[in-house]
Amino acid sequence: MTSPTSSSKLTYATYLQLNGLLGLQEPRSDPAEHDEMLFIVIHQTYELWFKQILHELDQAGTLLRDGDVWSVMQTLRRVRTILKTLVGQVDIIETMTPRCFESFRSRLDTASGFQSMQFREFEFLLGIKRADVLKFMSEDMPGRDAAMARFEAPSISDDLHEFLSLKGFDVPQDVLDRDVRQQYTGDPRMEDILEHATRSHPDIEQLLELLLDIDEGFQEWRFRHVQLVRRTIGDKHGTGGSPGVEFLKKTIYMPAFPDLWAVRSRF
Numbered sequence: 001m002t003s004p005t006s007s008s009k010l011t012y013a014t015y016l017q018l019n020g021l022l023g024l025q026e027p028r029s030d031p032a033e034h035d036e037m038l039f040i041v042i043h044q045t046y047e048l049w050f051k052q053i054l055h056e057l058d059q060a061g062t063l064l065r066d067g068d069v070w071s072v073m074q075t076l077r078r079v080r081t082i083l084k085t086l087v088g089q090v091d092i093i094e095t096m097t098p099r100c101f102e103s104f105r106s107r108l109d110t111a112s113g114f115q116s117m118q119f120r121e122f123e124f125l126l127g128i129k130r131a132d133v134l135k136f137m138s139e140d141m142p143g144r145d146a147a148m149a150r151f152e153a154p155s156i157s158d159d160l161h162e163f164l165s166l167k168g169f170d171v172p173q174d175v176l177d178r179d180v181r182q183q184y185t186g187d188p189r190m191e192d193i194l195e196h197a198t199r200s201h202p203d204i205e206q207l208l209e210l211l212l213d214i215d216e217g218f219q220e221w222r223f224r225h226v227q228l229v230r231r232t233i234g235d236k237h238g239t240g241g242s243p244g245v246e247f248l249k250k251t252i253y254m255p256a257f258p259d260l261w262a263v264r265s266r267f
Contacts, residue, residue: 028107035100036107042093043113049082050118056082057125057156064159067166069203076210083217090224094231101232117143120150126218126256127155129183154180157257160211161190167204169193186258194263208260215256222252 008014024044027036056079063072113119114136121143123129129151137144154162158180165171172189197204255261 029104033104061159064163120147124150127157
């Protein structure tokens with residue numbers, strides 16, 4: 001859809017391109033099953049929020065590498081609030097019973113939420129880089145290139161290490177130079193640094209707590225999502241042959257910032 005021209009009158013509808021946006025919900029069942037509209041709206045809404053989260057975390061990474069602690073905290077608070085909204089939306093889709101979902105599930109054909117490349121971008125940007133998910137990302141999948149670019153790039157965890165180094169903490173060089181394609185699994189030397197930073201810098205302590213909030217919020221969303229899948233399809237495979245509940249359960253307690261969790265026992 002083209003943007004409004006300078007000669008046209010800008011309105012609420014034209015600024016938000018509502019004609020196009022509200023025309024994107026197209027149930028595939030015929031006659032349309034009532035709950036299919038809810039299913040489409042919820043998932044399109046998730047994708048919009050994922051887009052906003054990526055937008056915010058890109059900004060957060062830049063601010064961390066610039067050492068701008070106060071601005072990055074403002075950005076992270078927004079991400080934390082969006083995550084709470086994502087969790088809350090599960091309550092809405094859980095009003096759809098398994099029987100209602102089954103009424104149009106076959107129409108999804110090979111489509112699956114497991115194919116959300118923006119969600120993969122979100123995971124990779126947080127630093128959760130599991131090689132086992134790459135096999136589910138076929139080369140012709142829309143959005144794969146963007147997701148793989150995130151996989152190859154530094155994560156927020158790497159940005160945090162750069163931030164701490166910039167602030168004068170003795171971050172080990174091998175941590176700063178590590179292979180960013182690998183998931184960061186923690187380092188006792190970084191725990192020492194985080195403990196010192198927490199005890200000596202109240203502003204950095206607030207920053208670290210916000211990062212932990214985001215990590216916890218992401219895990220909370222994973223848990224609610226697993227429970228949603230369980231109550232909707234039980235132990236069956238997901239649509240499009242996606243792995244289903246057992247695969248999802250393995251990810252619930254996978255931390256993005258392992259050192260922030262490990263250092264808790266020191267206080």
